[in-house]
Amino acid sequence: EIVLTQSAGALSMSPGERATLSCRASQSINSDYLAWYQHRPGQAPRLLIYAASSRATGIPDRFSGSGSGTDFTLTISRLEPEDFAVYYCQHRGTFGQGTKVEIK
Amino acid sequence: QVQLVQSGAEVKKPGSSVKVSCKTSGSTFSSYAISWLRQAPGQGLEWVGAIMPIFGSTKYTQRFQGRISIIADESTSTVYMELNSLRSEDTAIYYCAREPSPDFDVLTSSYTSSSFFDFWGQGTLVTVSS
Secondary structure, eight states: OOOEEOSOSEEEEOTTOOEEEEEEEEEEEOGGGEEEEEEOTTSOOEEEEETTTEEOTTOOTTEEEEEEEEEEEEEESSOOGGGOSEEEEEETTEEOOOEEEEEO | OOEEEEOOOEEEOTTOOEEEEEEEESSOGGGSEEEEEEEOTTOOEEEEEEEETTTTEEEEOGGGTTTEEEEEETTTTEEEEEEOSOOGGGOEEEEEEEESSOEEETTTTEEEEOOOOOEEOOOEEEEEOO
16 A cells, blocks of 8 residues: 655744645556545535646646656645645545644 | 535644535536545645545554544545544644545546645634544
8 A cells, every 4th residue: 555655744934935735655656547646624524636737727826737757746835824834735535644834 | 616515623632533524516426536635733735535435445654553444425425533642742623625536446436645725614623632
């Protein structure tokens, strides 16, 4: 079974900064099956990126995804107040443990 | 506009069962898969199982085998998840989510694996407590 490891449990950042979140798979995976989600408290998760680098409908272009093989990255180019949330990577039925982006 | 609307919060005793519904609208019901996922307090997201209504094919995560059932009612575009023999560890928010591109085996018409989840229900809190 593939394990996804999100290296940072939490990132303390300021609005306007660039955030780089990582997700490492325990073995090489097909990037077609790597997705990223944003999860705000009290809301349902929101699909940001699918197939490693394709933005979902309605997602601002400050969100971008990259990577292949075992290493994948979600980048938020300039943090907006609404971006402070937990972010999960997902491959098939497996999720990473999440990275919380919190206000410094 | 695609919407998934789930039933309301439930409080259950250990050993009992819960059935949560997910009514979909705004897309062709049979064309997609619907997955159920959950988030226990302080934990991350966990995939529980899925159904592909066009085939009636289901798949469940190993740890829930024998305790879970997912069915689809095409007449109402509603998917149901029933979890039996509830334990306190089943206390969680349960989400349904649409999979626009599920993996399936053409030869056996069976769902094989999830891809990604583009629309989600609002979540249903299930509390298991004596």
